[in-house]
Amino acid sequence: MHRSFELGESKMSAPISSTKRMLNGERLLQRIPALAISGDALAVDQILYEVLDLFVNEVRADVGQINLLPKGGRVEKVCIIKDGDPWLKKGIDLHLFNPYRGFNGQVMATRNSVFVRDIWAKGAEDESNPFLELVATMDDRYVKEIKKPVAGTIIAPIKRGREIFCTVELGRYREREPFCEEERDLIDDIARRYGSLIMDYILDVKNRIAINTAHKKLLSISRLIASKKPVDYQDAAEAYIKMSAADTGLLLLKTGGLLKYDYRVLVWCGEELQTVLLNDFPPSPGSILRDDPKVSFPVEGEEGDPRLTRFYDRIQGHQGLTEKERGYILDCLGLARSYVAYPLHLLGQDLGAVVLGSRRPQFWDFLHMNPFLALYNSLLKSFLLNERLINCLSNVSLRIHNPGFYCLSALKGSLISNCPNLLHDPGVKGALDGLEQLLSEMHEEGRLLRTRGKNLFFVKWLRAFIGQKRAQIPGIEISLEIEGRSIDKCLLVTSNEELGAVFENLFSNSIRAIGTRQRGNDIVCGMIRINVWQEKGRVRVRFQDNGTSYSTVSGRGIPQIKGFMQNLGGKIRMYKNPFRVFLDFPCQPEEER
Numbered sequence: 001m002h003r004s005f006e007l008g009e010s011k012m013s014a015p016i017s018s019t020k021r022m023l024n025g026e027r028l029l030q031r032i033p034a035l036a037i038s039g040d041a042l043a044v045d046q047i048l049y050e051v052l053d054l055f056v057n058e059v060r061a062d063v064g065q066i067n068l069l070p071k072g073g074r075v076e077k078v079c080i081i082k083d084g085d086p087w088l089k090k091g092i093d094l095h096l097f098n099p100y101r102g103f104n105g106q107v108m109a110t111r112n113s114v115f116v117r118d119i120w121a122k123g124a125e126d127e128s129n130p131f132l133e134l135v136a137t138m139d140d141r142y143v144k145e146i147k148k149p150v151a152g153t154i155i156a157p158i159k160r161g162r163e164i165f166c167t168v169e170l171g172r173y174r175e176r177e178p179f180c181e182e183e184r185d186l187i188d189d190i191a192r193r194y195g196s197l198i199m200d201y202i203l204d205v206k207n208r209i210a211i212n213t214a215h216k217k218l219l220s221i222s223r224l225i226a227s228k229k230p231v232d233y234q235d236a237a238e239a240y241i242k243m244s245a246a247d248t249g250l251l252l253l254k255t256g257g258l259l260k261y262d263y264r265v266l267v268w269c270g271e272e273l274q275t276v277l278l279n280d281f282p283p284s285p286g287s288i289l290r291d292d293p294k295v296s297f298p299v300e301g302e303e304g305d306p307r308l309t310r311f312y313d314r315i316q317g318h319q320g321l322t323e324k325e326r327g328y329i330l331d332c333l334g335l336a337r338s339y340v341a342y343p344l345h346l347l348g349q350d351l352g353a354v355v356l357g358s359r360r361p362q363f364w365d366f367l368h369m370n371p372f373l374a375l376y377n378s379l380l381k382s383f384l385l386n387e388r389l390i391n392c393l394s395n396v397s398l399r400i401h402n403p404g405f406y407c408l409s410a411l412k413g414s415l416i417s418n419c420p421n422l423l424h425d426p427g428v429k430g431a432l433d434g435l436e437q438l439l440s441e442m443h444e445e446g447r448l449l450r451t452r453g454k455n456l457f458f459v460k461w462l463r464a465f466i467g468q469k470r471a472q473i474p475g476i477e478i479s480l481e482i483e484g485r486s487i488d489k490c491l492l493v494t495s496n497e498e499l500g501a502v503f504e505n506l507f508s509n510s511i512r513a514i515g516t517r518q519r520g521n522d523i524v525c526g527m528i529r530i531n532v533w534q535e536k537g538r539v540r541v542r543f544q545d546n547g548t549s550y551s552t553v554s555g556r557g558i559p560q561i562k563g564f565m566q567n568l569g570g571k572i573r574m575y576k577n578p579f580r581v582f583l584d585f586p587c588q589p590e591e592e593r
Helices: 019-035 041-059 102-110 130-137 140-147 181-226 233-243 306-317 323-335 371-418 420-424 426-449 458-472 496-520 558-567
Strands: 063-068 076-082 114-116 150-160 163-173 248-255 262-269 272-278 299-302 338-346 349-358 454-457 476-482 490-494 526-535 538-545 571-575 580-586
Touching (some): 019 041, 019 181, 102 150, 102 163, 150 181, 181 233, 181 496, 233 248, 233 272, 248 323, 262 323, 306 323, 323 349, 349 371, 420 426, 458 490, 458 496, 496 526, 496 538
Antiparallel strands (some): 114 150, 150 163, 454 490
16 A cells, blocks of 8 residues: 655665765855854854755755754754745744654654655554644644645754754645655755754854853843943843743842842743742742752753642732733743753852743753853853842941941940040950941942942053954954044043943944845955044044844844943934944043043
8 A cells, every 4th residue: 555655764875976966065065154254143044045955956845944953952943945935934933843743753763864755644544644743733824834835845864973953854845746765865965965064064153153142141241230230131031032942931030138038030931021020939948049959950840840830829829910920920831841940059149040941841951051051051140149249248338337337436425425434444445446447447348349430541442442353253354543643642431341332232233234244245345444533522433334234123232322322421323324323422631630
C-alpha cells in the first residue's frame, strides 16, 4: 500500500557532486562577512535569507523555513521565505515553535532528514500523521498562508557533532510535482557541506548581538546608579525577554530596607511587559526569594507543582493589587507549563529572583540561560547589590548627620546644665569625644556616595571616547573636526557617565542606520562625521552619518538623549534628509573659572 508520507534514512554517505551547487555555497560563504559587517539583528536576518534562498533555489521549493534550536536560548523559526520573498508577519510569535513535535520532532529523534509527500494526509492505520496532531495549536494565519498550500516537504538537520542545533524545512505547493529522493539527498548534501559552517557563523553574529545587548543594558544601569538617578528596570528586564526562550516570566526585585519585604515585579508575556508592586510580601519557607542554603538553585518546575501553586494562591489573595494587576500576573502564571527560576542572591543578600516560563511542558533544557544571559544575570546582581548598598549607606549617613549629632548635642547640653562636673571627668569626656569622632568619621565615609558634577575638558574627553569607538567598530570611518583653538579649554560641568550616555546612544543609532543601508548595498563604507565649535559661550556639536532610515518607535532613540541633555542643561535638535543631530552644551572657558 502506498503511504502518503514517508520517513527515510539520510544518504549522506553518497554525496551529490555538482560544480554549480558547490559554487553557490562557496559564493555564499564569501558574501556572509560583507553582510555581517554591522553586527546587528538585521544583519542576521539578511544572512539567514541568503542561506535559505540557496536551499530553496536548489530544489525549486515554494516555501522555506530555518528553525534554530539552541540549548539555553530562543527556539524559533528565524527565517521564512514564501515565493522568493521574506515572510515574517507582525503579531505571530514564531519562537513558540516546539522542536520535539511534528515532523521536526521525528528529525530530532532519528537524527535524519524527513521526506513527506503530503503533510495533510491521514497516514496508515499503524502510523498517525504528527503534523495533524499539532496543527490545531499553530497560529491560524501561519497555517493559512504557509502550511495550507503546501503538500510535500523536506526537513533536513544541521548538526554540530551529534547535536542538531538547526533544521531546514522546504515545501512545495500541491499543484506541482512532489519532491523526490534525489532532491532530499541534495539537501542533505548541502546541509552536510555548508550547513554547520554557515549556521555557526550566524550564531557567532547572534552571540555578538547578545553580548552587545547585555553590555548596553548593564552600561545603562551602571550609569544611572553612578548618577543616583532612578533605574529603568523595564529596560533591565528586556534582556531576559529577548535573549531567553521564555514565553512568559517574572523579574522580582526587592525594594526598601533590609527588614522590609516589598518587591517590584516585572511581568511579561511575549513582548508585553508590566510593572507591579508587591508590598508586605514576605517569602514563604523554601521560597527562591530567600537566600536559603538548604535550597538547590536554579529551580526547575512545571505546571501545578507546589511552588507555582503556592505563589499563584498568594497573588490571588494579596490585598495590595488592583484587579487588573492581579489578573495579568495570574494569566501569565497560568500559561507556564514548565519553568526555571534563578535567585538573585549575592553576599547573603536576598535581592529577588527571575522566573523564565514556557507554554511547552518539560522545556527546561531551553529555558536555562545561555552564557551571555547568564553573564548579564550575574552582573545585574552586582548592580542590584550596589544600589542597595548606596541606599543603605546614604540612610546611615543622613541619620548620623541629623539624629546622631542632635542627640549628642542634647546629651552634652543636659550634662552642662545638670552635671557640669561630669564633663571634667576624663572617662566621660573621653567617651563623648570618642563618640563625636566616630560619628564624624562615619558621616564622612557616607559622603563617598555623593554625586557631583565634575569639570571635564570636553574636546579631550570626546577625542578619548572616539578613540574607543574606533577600536570597537573598525568597519566605520569616524572623523572629528574641531573649529578654533580656544575650545580646547572649554569645560563642561557634568560626569563621564552622563556625557557617555549621550554619545553612546548617538553611535548606536548611527551604526544601525549604516547597517540598514549596507544591507541594500554592501560596498557602502560607513562614515560618521562629528564637528565641534564654540559659539556664544556654548559648545555646539554636529553629529552626522551616511546611514539610512530604519523602523523605530521613538525615532533613533532621541527621547533618551533628550533626557540626558536636559540633565546637563543642554539642548538637542534633529534634522532629516540627511539625518543629523545638533547638540548644545553650556560651558565656560577655563580662565573664567
